[in-house]
Every structure is written in C-alpha cells, then in structure tokens.
Amino acid sequence: MTQNSITRSWVASANGHSDFPLQNLPLGVFSLKGSAPRAGVAIGEHIFDLQVALEAGLFDGVARSAVEAMQGGQLNAFFELGREARVALRERLIELFSEGSTLRGNIEAQGAKLLPLAADCQMHLPARISDYTDFYVGIEHAQNVGKLFRPDNPLLPNYKHVPIGYHGRASTVRASGTDVRRPKGQTLPAGQTEPVFGPCARLDYELELGIWIGQGNEMGEPIAIGDAAEHIAGFCLLNDWSARDIQAWEYQPLGPFLSKSFITSVSPWVVTAEALEPFRTAQPARPEGDPQPLPYLLDKRDQDGGAFDIELEVLLRTETMREQNLPAHRLTLSNTRYMYWTVAQMVAHHSVNGCQLQAGDLFGSGTLSGPENGQFGSLLEITEGGKKPIELASGEVRKFLEDGDEIILRARCAREGFASIGFGECRGTVIAAR
Ligand code: MN
Numbered sequence: 001m002t003q004n005s006i007t008r009s010w011v012a013s014a015n016g017h018s019d020f021p022l023q024n025l026p027l028g029v030f031s032l033k034g035s036a037p038r039a040g041v042a043i044g045e046h047i048f049d050l051q052v053a054l055e056a057g058l059f060d061g062v063a064r065s066a067v068e069a070m071q072g073g074q075l076n077a078f079f080e081l082g083r084e085a086r087v088a089l090r091e092r093l094i095e096l097f098s099e100g101s102t103l104r105g106n107i108e109a110q111g112a113k114l115l116p117l118a119a120d121c122q123m124h125l126p127a128r129i130s131d132y133t134d135f136y137v138g139i140e141h142a143q144n145v146g147k148l149f150r151p152d153n154p155l156l157p158n159y160k161h162v163p164i165g166y167h168g169r170a171s172t173v174r175a176s177g178t179d180v181r182r183p184k185g186q187t188l189p190a191g192q193t194e195p196v197f198g199p200c201a202r203l204d205y206e207l208e209l210g211i212w213i214g215q216g217n218e219m220g221e222p223i224a225i226g227d228a229a230e231h232i233a234g235f236c237l238l239n240d241w242s243a244r245d246i247q248a249w250e251y252q253p254l255g256p257f258l259s260k261s262f263i264t265s266v267s268p269w270v271v272t273a274e275a276l277e278p279f280r281t282a283q284p285a286r287p288e289g290d291p292q293p294l295p296y297l298l299d300k301r302d303q304d305g306g307a308f309d310i311e312l313e314v315l316l317r318t319e320t321m322r323e324q325n326l327p328a329h330r331l332t333l334s335n336t337r338y339m340y341w342t343v344a345q346m347v348a349h350h351s352v353n354g355c356q357l358q359a360g361d362l363f364g365s366g367t368l369s370g371p372e373n374g375q376f377g378s379l380l381e382i383t384e385g386g387k388k389p390i391e392l393a394s395g396e397v398r399k400f401l402e403d404g405d406e407i408i409l410r411a412r413c414a415r416e417g418f419a420s421i422g423f424g425e426c427r428g429t430v431i432a433a434r
Pocket of ligand 1: 134135206208240364366367
C-alpha cells in the first residue's frame with residue numbers, strides 16, 4: 001500500500017499530526033500507571049494498545065501472529081518475523097483507523113482502555129538489546145572532528161573504503177526521558193603529563209540515526225548487501241552522549257570506551273521502513289576521485305534508493321531557560337543525507353566476516369553533521385572543541401553541557417505531495433556527577 005492511498009483517520013488528532021499521522025504508525029512499548037509494559041502504536045495524541053486489541057479480537061491471520069509475537073513487552077520476536085508480518089500489521093492498522101472504518105465504534109467503545117492518551121503513558125525501550133554498534137558514517141562530522149584532532153590529516157585513509165564502527169555498550173541504552181548522570185573518569189588536563197580523576201568537564205551530545213535490526217543471520221553467514229533491507233526492523237533517533245575529555249585521553253589505539261558507555265538515549269518509537277518509503281532517496285554520488293565501494297558494499301538498488309531524506313534537529317534548554325520560560329535554543333539542523341554509507345552498507349559490512357546480528361540489535365549511524373554552520377551534530381564541532389562558546393537567550397554561554405541542560409532530538413520527513421511524519425522526541429537532562 002503506497003502512502004498516497006492512505007486517507008484521513010477518524011482519530012482527529014492524527015490528521016496533520018507532526019509526528020504520528022495515520023501514515024506513520026510507529027511501534028513501541030509503553031505502560032500506564034501500574035500496568036506492565038506492553039506493545040502499542042502511536043496515532044496522533046494516542047497510543048493504540050495492541051495487547052487489549054488482540055484480546056478484543058481485532059486481528060487475525062498474519063497480523064494476529066505479529067501482535068502475538070509482541071507479548072511480554074518486547075518487540076524482539078516481532079522484529080524477527082520480518083517484513084511480511086510488519087506489512088500485514090500496518091495494513092490492518094490502516095484499515096482500523098481510516099475514516100469510515102467499520103470498527104470505529106468497537107474501538108471507541110473501549111475508550112482509554114484501548115486508546116489511552118500518550119501523555120498518560122510512560123515509554124520504554126522497544127526491545128531487549130543484545131548488542132549496540134556505533135558507526136561513523138557522517139562524513140562531515142568525521143572531517144570536522146578529524147580536523148580538531150589531526151589538523152593536517154582529518155580523514156584517515158580507511159574512511160572511504162570501510163564503514164567505520166566500534167562496539168558500544170548495550171546495557172546502558174535507555175529510552176528518551178532518562179536523566180544523564182555526568183560521568184566521572186580519567187582525563188589529561190591540557191599541558192600536563194599526568195592524568196586526573198573527576199567529573200567530566202566536556203560533556204557533549206551526538207545527533208545520530210538509530211537502526212533496529214530485524215531478522216538476524218546465522219554466525220558465519222554474511223548478509224548480502226542486496227538482502228540487507230530485509231534485516232532492518234525500523235529506525236529511531238539516538239543520542240550518543242559523549243565525555244570529550246575522557247574520550248581524548250582514552251581513545252587511542254582502540255577507540256571510545258568509557259567516554260560513551262555511561263548512557264545512550266533513543267527515541268522510543270520504531271519508525272518502520274514502510275512509513276519511510278516516500279522519504280527514500282538516492283545515495284549522493286561520491287565526489288570525483290573517491291574510491292568506489294568494494295563489490296560486497298555495492299548494490300545498484302541500494303545506491304538508487306537506499307538513502308533517506310530526514311531532517312534532524314537538536315534543541316537545548318538550560319535550567320535557567322526553563323525557569324524564565326524561554327523557548328529551547330536550536331543547536332543543529334541537519335539531515336540523514338550526510339551519510340557517506342547507507343544503512344544497507346552498514347548491515348552488509350557488519351556481517352561480512354560472519355558476525356551474527358540478532359533481532360533487536362541497535363546500530364547508531366554516527367554523528368550526522370552537515371557542512372555548514374548550524375548543521376553540526378555535536379558541541380565539539382559547534383564550539384570547535386570549546387574555543388567558540390555559544391550564547392543563549394538567557395544570557396548564558398555554553399562550551400559543553402552543564403548540569404540541568406536538556407537536549408532534545410527531533411526528526412521530520414517532508415515531501416511535496418505526501419503527509420509528513422516524525423520520529424517523536426529523544427530527550428535527556430544532565431544531572432550532577434555522584
Ligand atoms: Mn557516536
């Protein structure tokens with residue numbers, strides 16, 4: 001079913017909703033006060049309780065199996081079912097919620113039991129995450145950061161041949177809204193030769209696209225690039241909170257470690273490939289002189305339509321700004337088009353050595369900065385490592401994040417002739433080191 005064939009919804013708040021119109025239908029795990037976490041779908045200002053809907057007999061066939069796989073408040077088994085189950089569920093949801101649905105009365109009769117307000121619900125991680133891998137495919141970020149660390153040699157020679165990544169920490173991934181405790185660690189103060197231990201003084205955010213893995217692969221059996229899209233369950237926003245002072249001291253030679261593993265925040269809704277279909281675009285052509293990807297990373301269909309046009313935004317609100325009721329300050333306006341490698345290339349590369357991916361694994365894209373001022377996806381880039389502080393409407397200045405600062409990530413997909421969709425928010429507030 002193409003997006004154009006989807007009509008308005010009888011759920012009034014869904015029509016024109018900036019994130020969750022009928023065309024989106026992202027999946028997530030939520031709870032109402034006192035209830036166990038369960039699967040739901042965002043529609044307008046509401047969440048459709050799939051567990052209650054299942055018990056009410058609103059699903060049959062493949063769609064029913066899809067919802068049955070979500071029991072227990074985790075979407076892993078549903079992710080494992082793959083595209084067919086996802087599409088069957090989506091088509092049934094569109095049928096249930098389209099204007100003129102014959103089941104409107106049945107759903108409305110159950111009121112908030114079946115369709116609670118999202119504002120009354122708490123969101124949780126959508127899946128049990130076995131492994132989290134953070135890539136580095138935002139080439140503008142790689143160049144900006146490379147310049148700070150290695151002015152004469154910003155991009156290392158492997159960058160345009162290998163989708164660079166490192167193994168992140170799955171156990172500290174959290175849903176939006178979880179506070180970010182300032183980490184303590186070992187740093188090397190400028191101009192000194194001996195490290196010190198204490199609270200991070202250069203706490204930063206990283207704006208990333210998150211990718212939820214669907215069907216996995218057997219160990220030893222790589223996922224071919226042409227099949228990679230079949231192994232992706234959906235997408236989210238991801239904030240790879242980073243302690244820059246700890247990172248600068250620890251990162252050589254094996255890459256980030258404790259500077260990243262204290263928390264990673266994700267937006268809780270899983271936006272499906274089907275919802276994002278109208279916002280796919282060709283992978284931008286590589287500049288003249290760049291190498292062609294090796295054959296295992298090159299697929300014509302992926303190059304022709306495997307990238308996304310998703311606008312990404314980062315907002316900052318300090319404690320003082322909240323007290324003075326000032327609007328959030330926009331730090332970043334970027335786009336997923338700044339990815340040098342596609343999501344399919346990440347999947348193919350990750351598994352090419354036989355590494356096993358599993359349903360519910362999480363990938364981060366790497367920081368997605370654009371080339372211009374205002375498009376940088378981290379404070380490290382915006383302030384040039386703390387050299388150029390930013391001024392806020394409250395009169396405050398920031399080089400890096402202070403306690404009480406809240407970072408909000410948002411995403412929006414818009415295209416002429418199509419309904420816009422969004423991802424919901426990924427929020428986190430910095431709290432003092434303990
Ligand atoms: Mn990162």
